[in-house]
Amino acid sequence: MTGEDDEVFLCPGLLRGVYQSEHLFESDHQSGAWCKDPLQSSDKIYYMPWTPYRTDTLTEYSSKEDFIAGRPTTTYKLPHRVDGTGFVVYDGALFFNKERTRNIVKFDLRTRIKSGEAIIASANYHDTSPYRWGGKSDIDLAVDENGLWVIYATEQNNGRMVISQLNPYTLRIEGTWETAYDKRSASNAFMICGVLYVVKTVYEDDDNEATGNKIDYVYNTDQSKDGFVDIPFPNSYQYIAAVDYNPRDNLLYVWNNYHVVKYSLDFGAMDNRLASVTPVIMPTAVSRMFGIRKRLLSGNGRTSIGQLVGGVRCRRPGTMPAWRARKQHLRYPRGGACGTRGWTRGAFFRFPLSADVSDVRSMLRVIA
Secondary structure, X not given: OOOOOOOOOOOOOEEEEEEEXXXXXXXXXXXXXXXXXXXXXXXXXXXXXXXXXXXXXXXXEOOHHHHHHOOOOEEEEOOOOEOOOOOEEEOOEEEXXXXXXXXXXXXXXXXXXXXXXXXXXXXXXXXXXXXXXEOOOOOEEEEEOOEEEEEEEEOOOOOEEEEEEEOOOOOOEEEEEEEEEEHHHOOEEEEEOOXXXXXXXXXOOOOOOOOOOEEEEEEEOOOOEEEEEEEEOOOOOOOEEEEEEEOOOOEEEEEEOOEEEEEEEEEEOOOOOOEEOOOEOOOOOOOOEEEEEEOOOOOOHHHHHHHHHHHHHHHOOOOHHHHHHHHOOOOOOXXXXXXXXXXXXXXXXXXXXXXXXXXXXXXXXXXX
């Protein structure tokens, strides 16, 4: 999906290969992160070098050329300092881990105000269960074809990785999975098509290089299955501090020992060969989501609810795969029960497949 039309990102498949494809520049900071907003078709880049106890600014660049040349478009002063390099930008908002807390903060880049905050219950934080390099990287946000995720560890899971899917508009957790991988042993992790990929790499001060540089573990949230793999992972500079996947271009945005780099990916068909594991710590399954874009035609609350309920009922896919096959890069067809008025511009709304009037009311309260 994009911020302009009803668009869906098709799953590219199961990851088979990772290759360093572009070196942009060498930063003044050993650690940090950079990304794009997958729901915007613009070339904007968001950049956040990380310094402990001093990181409270996000910098925006209008293009890759401006990014390389160091010509920022604007900077955003954040309401809180940031722990770690796990921030993401999604549908016009910044999501980050508030310093010294297990809280996720949502900061609206359009209004420049904080628009939400949620506690990730039981999550270890502030260097209790960071990635191998440290850096207060306990809580890591990620985006993929299925939306917004948070990767962390809990004492209940003995410091092993836990994955939760977050609703980006309400910040409610919609599903949680415990994995078998010790988070402190990982260099980083990212999500693609609802699958967690864990990166394990050598660092420049390691006594030996026996661990190698690879993706060595995956967890499929759709199947509640995991497995160990061996996918080589480029590590030219030996200090991986951030790895972020973008479902719009299917690239990894990496920060490695001052170096800002991009990695390209190869994919194969999804398979069912992962071993079964005990899945969830929440009894409910993950809600599948779908999105609609609507310019509300009236300021009347009841009328707005009626418009959205009609759209939800009309546009709700029977199944997510069928919706993806039908809607890839297509606008909704003209005519039919849905009509066309107001459906290609305006606010973007995202709903679970089971959405009802109460979900619509909640969404309108969030954007009010």
